[in-house]
Amino acid sequence: MADSIIADFAQFLLDEGKSPNTVTTYGRVLSKLDAWLQEQLPTTSLITLSARDLLAYFNFLRTSARAKPATLNLSRGAMSAFYKWTREQGLTDENPARKIKAVVSVKGAPKALSEAQMDRLIEAAMRCLRKRDGAMVLVLLMTGLRESELCQLLVEDVDFKHRTMTVYAGKGGKYRQLPLTAEICGVLSSYVNGERAELAGKLKRPHKRNNLFLGRRGPIARQTVFSVVKTVGKLAGIEGCHPHQLRHTYATIILNKTGDLTAVSALLGHSSIATTQIYTRPTQELLAERVQSALGHKVTRRSATE
Structure with missing residues (x-):
């Protein structure tokens, strides 16, 4: 029942x-x-x-x-x-x-990649033997997509001429348009016209939806996205790298560069700006750095005089 x-x-x-x-x-x-x-x-x-x-x-x-x-x-x-x-x-x-009451969890901003880690991840993605895997990682990092949104992307959702990507959510017709860099468009164009075309041609049963990212049997699953990101992350020396971390990194960079929380909320597809406000909270590392800077030298100085 x-x-x-x-x-x-x-x-x-x-x-x-x-x-x-x-x-x-x-x-x-x-x-x-x-x-x-x-x-x-x-x-x-x-x-x-x-x-x-x-x-x-x-x-x-x-x-x-x-x-x-x-x-x-x-x-x-x-x-x-x-x-x-x-x-x-x-x-x-x-x-x-x-x-049942909601559980309040006080925590800092989500863990984002450092600039050095981001550079290494981009380099590792560009070196991937499978163009699909490199393109997936770069799209996640440069658009902030959720892994489920990446799986649902269609080829026609990417407008190479205007450098935009349309991301649909649910069946209600809701969507958002994301700007793409020239570099990401180049990576996607190379994948679509090369490796993806070969994959699509080998499918025994062509899928009714023209999904952007394909595997040997059809559209990729979320598990594939997690596996690819983890593997490419290891190549870049980043243990435990996951899709949501790339989304956090994208949001953090945009917010730090622009200071525009409303823009970040729209880019991430948040239904409420309150959800986006977590990115305005300091990370635990930053809090530790500030405390050390403010108070650490006092103990050191005192110890040196005793």
């Missing part, structure tokens, strides 16, 4: 214009809750659980599962949306997620 309800909810989300990634993530959250219920409260289902049951589950996530604040807030958001829908469908009388 749970699988059927989750499937119906997923279809509702798709009809509302939510991205496939969001739908998949919400479904995963609900499936984990259902699995916990079957183990801990076998007579209780997603529809019959109480607010107390849900609080117990979140306590489990915080303690036994040691879920991070971001994971807890994601779960809270998914369940709030789910139980709002079940009430509208007449499946439940109340929303048991109403008593």
Whole structure:
């Protein structure tokens, strides 16, 4: 029964214009809750659980599962949306997620690459034997795209003449246009007319969508993006490099160069500028540097006189 309800909810989300990634993530959250219920409260289902049951589950996530604040807030958001829908469908009388509070996490700006790391990553990307891999890394670094957005890009989304890229979000027709540098256009043009053309010609079943980035069997998956970025990052001497770090780097550079938070918000595709404000917070490294600069010499000077 749970699988059927989750499937119906997923279809509702798709009809509302939510991205496939969001739908998949919400479904995963609900499936984990259902699995916990079957183990801990076998007579209780997603529809019959109480607010107390849900609080117990979140306590489990915080303690036994040691879920991070971001994971807890994601779960809270998914369940709030789910139980709002079940009430509208007449499946439940109340929303048991109403008593779940958001977890406040105080942290600095996301970790971005240093200028030296960025230079090494660009150099490593340009040296990639597979032009696709180098192009993927450079596009992520120079546009701030999410990995899911990169996977959904079509060839026609890139306007080489006007040096722009159109990025669509969900099914609601929302999109944003990103400016491209001449260098990125050159890299993409070389890939599209060379390696990509060969890949497209070898596909046994041509995909109905003209995706920009292809693998041997068709459009690339998010796992491929993570793998490629990690591999190219290692070539550049950057351990644990991931797509979102490149997005952070893009946002940080644009903000530092322009000081225009509104522009950065538009470029990243944030629905609220409040989300973008995290980039205005100092990093832990910068905070440590400021404290050391202000106070460190005092202890050193005192020690030297004793």
